[in-house]
Amino acid sequence: MSQLIKLQAGVPGLVEADAWQLVRLPAGEAEVKKQAGKVVQFRLTGAETASAGQIDATEVPAGPVLLPLSVFLARRDALADRLAAREIGVWLETHELVETLAEAQPDLSVFPVIGVHIERFADGRAYSAAALLRTRFGFTGELRAFGDVLRDQLFFLRRVGFDAFLVRADRNAAEAIASFNDFSEPYQGSTVIEAPLWRRHAR
Amino acid sequence: MYTYDEYDQRLVDERVAQFRDQTRRYLAGELSEDEFKPLRLQNGLYIQRYAPMLRVAVPYGLLNSRQVRKIAHVARTWDKGYAHVSTRQNFQYNWPELKNVPDILAELAGVQMHAIQTSGNCIRNITTDAFAGIAPDEVVDPRPLAEILRQWSTFHPEFALLPRKFKFAVNGCRSDRAVVQLHDIGLEFYRDAAGALLIKVWVGGGMGRTPILGEVIEEALPWQHVITYCSAILRVYNRWGRRDNLFKARIKILVKALGIEEFRRQVEAEWAHLKDGPHTVTQAEFDRVSGHFTKPAYEDLPAADAAFEAHLAADRGFANWVRRNVHAHRQPGYRAVTLSLKVTGVAPGDITDAQLDTVADLADRYSFGELRTTHEQNLVLSDVKLGELFALWQEARAAGLATPNIGLITDIICCPGGSFCDLANAKSIPIAESIQRQFDDLDYQHDIGEIEINISGCMNSCGHHHVGHIGILGVDKNDSEWYQVSLGGKQGNDASLGEVIGPSFAADEVAGVIQRLIDVYLDHREPEEPFIDTVRRIGAAPFKERVYADRQPLRKKVEA
CATH class of the missing domain: 3.90.480.20 (Sulfite Reductase Hemoprotein; domain 2)
Structure with missing residues (x-):
């Protein structure tokens, strides 16, 4: 069964057909950083984590593909035709900057899909990334969260502007849909519902 | 409310x-x-x-x-x-x-309460002066903007998973009782010469492992922009705050690393996009929320009350209580009253269910049904008639809520510590009790005068030891509990962080150490000079000298 939830006319539902192939970098040399004896689980904002070797070794299959930001940046000239054919989407790691993408490709509307990899559900950077993509860089295509995507974050992910959610494979996506309705009238505005409550309703 | x-x-x-x-x-x-x-x-x-x-x-x-x-x-x-x-x-x-x-x-x-965002890596409960709305030195009632910020920050989708916890304090008085310089964001509301409401914004203060006083990022923010400006700060922090190291994840570390100039530049660049957007607070919304914080139906009372004066002259216990636990009020004929939760033998800040019911009754009968909690861990009845103070005192005393020690040495700020908390390195409640027992004599307490002793059971600093005139921190050494003592911390407009006086002490030594610090103060103080002023005037050296005068053998004990 599909793990992909999409908003259609604002209503979340499971989507069976998904043409987009997620392309990942091949595994690099495992660099384990430790601090105070513990493995560091969060990467620094803006850190370049993909090696040239990994980028070169990434195979890009035919058909609609969702590429790592680093691969897109390295091969954008070669991919120009496929970009024009709307076969190319791009995805960011949680610690990568939306500005990096927007500087290289100011018109984001060339991408039918932009993904954000939620490496760890407790890392809130993805939420600012989505808000910026929608409000600052005007991206109106599909904004997909994938990775450590769990039911209890769906309400917030939707509010900052994600409209596609690939729920983690070991969780029940159909049941998770209920959490989109956790709250009916939020206090503050965000990407979806821009105005704060006091501007939406007479209180 | x-x-x-x-x-x-x-x-x-x-x-x-x-x-x-x-x-x-x-x-x-x-x-x-x-x-x-x-x-x-x-x-x-x-x-x-x-x-x-x-x-x-x-x-x-x-x-x-x-x-x-x-x-x-x-x-x-x-x-x-x-x-x-x-x-x-x-x-x-x-x-x-x-x-x-x-x-x-x-x-x-069912009574409009909740536990939302009282912990976790999100925007926490916003704190303020316990005398908000009644303090004679108040310039702006901080509560309407605090409520507006509460609503904005509740379930904020973008700022629900921050690198670390995030604490706001707001203050609208000339004298700061909200410790705004030691919060992630501190806001001081004031008015300019023309009467416009402005906000001085501090950022990057905090206690914990790395205590730092906040820095001023904005001197004069017009109130309408409070949400958009704070959103800009939060967004910069959410994106750039360190998540790789728990101990370096608070905004204070980011502000220090970038420097306040660069941090301000980034915030202002972000704010340029948000300013004047939908979260610009309207006068109508400000007025709507302010409408909840109106004055209660005060009676027109004379500034003095003859019966009150008579009780004051006749009853020394009442007079002591009035001196310590009763506070000035901006409404003539009214006072604010602190109900002390610092009774020797009871964990500081603890209150029983029966006492809570009594407090509710007292609030209904004497104070328009409203009360406040203080960051010093006491309760305040905000609007009591001068003429009813004596009756209130008698009832509060019967309930064990009238210890006349507010601001004195036994009014100790203390976290739950190792008695309950899983984070603690050491117990804090028994230390507070040992100090309270050492200084149990009320006359002696009044003679020593105003002093703040703050105790934390670990570096997380819930007991605010960094800003105690005397701070006590529980530390773990080879699986036993030791206590580090610091001197010279202070909350308020001239806030300062205490400095550790030297090697730490065993639990049963702490009260004796505090006694020696007090002895030095009593030897050196000038008339009417409170403890903290003496410390600031003469420095820590005379205190250290007295405390460690005969500690050579004990030091060996620690090392062994």
């Missing part, structure tokens, strides 16, 4: 339902420990030494009597008959069972 409309109530009710389902899924094994952790923390629920600890929000420390009765009811029904006032003006329960927490939250929702 602020009362919920249908929207506020629905959000709180929906939160209860959400948490009930999350708890069910956790207990059914559908949510892992790690996945449940931020969910329960954002409902104020810690897993503690003996049982979960539940922290209930008291927004900016304001409560009504109905809420206090509910706090008592919960303590009686699901806890061991008491609750605890925290240093961030919230209530805590030490003994609830996880499976009962959804029911407790449902009960609290």
Whole structure:
């Protein structure tokens, strides 16, 4: 069964057909950083984590593909035709900057899909990334969260502007849909519902 | 005070339902420990030494009597008959069972209370001066903007998973009683010469492992921009705050690393996009919320009351209480009263269910049904008639709530420490008690005068030891409990961080050390000079000398 939830006319539902192939970098040399004896689980904002070797070794299959930001940046000239054919989407790691993408490709509307990899559900950077993509860089295509995507974050992910959610494979996506309705009238505005409550309703 | 409309109530009710389902899924094994952790923390629920600890929000420390009765009811029904006032003006329960927490939250929702964002890596309860709205030196009532910020920060989708916890304090007085310089964001509301409401913004203060005074990022922010400006700060922090190291994740580390100039530049660049957007606060919204913080129906009273003066002259116990626990009020003929939760032998800030019910009754009969929690872990009845102080005192005394020690050496700020808290390195409550016993004589306490002793059981600094005139920090050395003493911390407009005086002490030595510090003060003080001023005038050296004069053998004991 599909793990992909999409908003259609604002209503979340499971989507069976998904043409987009997620392309990942091949595994690099495992660099384990430790601090105070513990493995560091969060990467620094803006850190370049993909090696040239990994980028070169990434195979890009035919058909609609969702590429790592680093691969897109390295091969954008070669991919120009496929970009024009709307076969190319791009995805960011949680610690990568939306500005990096927007500087290289100011018109984001060339991408039918932009993904954000939620490496760890407790890392809130993805939420600012989505808000910026929608409000600052005007991206109106599909904004997909994938990775450590769990039911209890769906309400917030939707509010900052994600409209596609690939729920983690070991969780029940159909049941998770209920959490989109956790709250009916939020206090503050965000990407979806821009105005704060006091501007939406007479209180 | 602020009362919920249908929207506020629905959000709180929906939160209860959400948490009930999350708890069910956790207990059914559908949510892992790690996945449940931020969910329960954002409902104020810690897993503690003996049982979960539940922290209930008291927004900016304001409560009504109905809420206090509910706090008592919960303590009686699901806890061991008491609750605890925290240093961030919230209530805590030490003994609830996880499976009962959804029911407790449902009960609290019935009186417009909740535990939302009282813990976790999110924007926490906003604190302020316990005398907000009644203090004679108040320039701006901080509560309307505190409530506007509370609503903005509640379930904020972008700022729910920050690198670390995030604390606001707001202040509208000339003298700062909210410790704004030691919060992630501190806001001071003031008026310019033309009467316009402006905000001085501090950022990057905090206690914890790395105590730092905040820096001023903005001197004069017009109030309408408070949300957009704070959003810009939060967004810069959410994106750039360090997540790789728990101890370096607070905004203070980011501000220090970038420097305040560069941090300000980034915030202003972000703010340029948000400024004048939909979150610019309108006069209408400000007025709507301000309408909840109107003056109660004060009577026109003379500034003096003959019966009060007579009691004052006749009853020394009453006079002591008035001197310490009764505070000036901007309304003639009224006073604010602190009910002391610092009784020797009781954990600082603890209050029983029966006392809570009494407090609710006292609030109803003497203070328009409203009261406040203070960051010093006491309660305040905000609007008491001068002529009724004597009757109130008698009733409060009978309930064990009239210890005349506010601001004195036994009015100790103290975290729950190793007696309850799983984070603690050492117990703090027995240390507070040993000091209270050392200085139990009331006349002696009054002679020593104003002094703040703050005790934390670990570096997380819930007991605010960094800003205690004397700070005591529990440390772990080879699995035994030791106490580091610092001197010279202070809250207020001239806030300072205390400095450690030297090697730490065993638990049974602490009260004796405090005695020596007090002895040095009494030897050196000038007439009317409070402890902290003497420390600032003569420096730490004479204190260190006295404390460590004969400690050579003990030091060896520590090393051994």
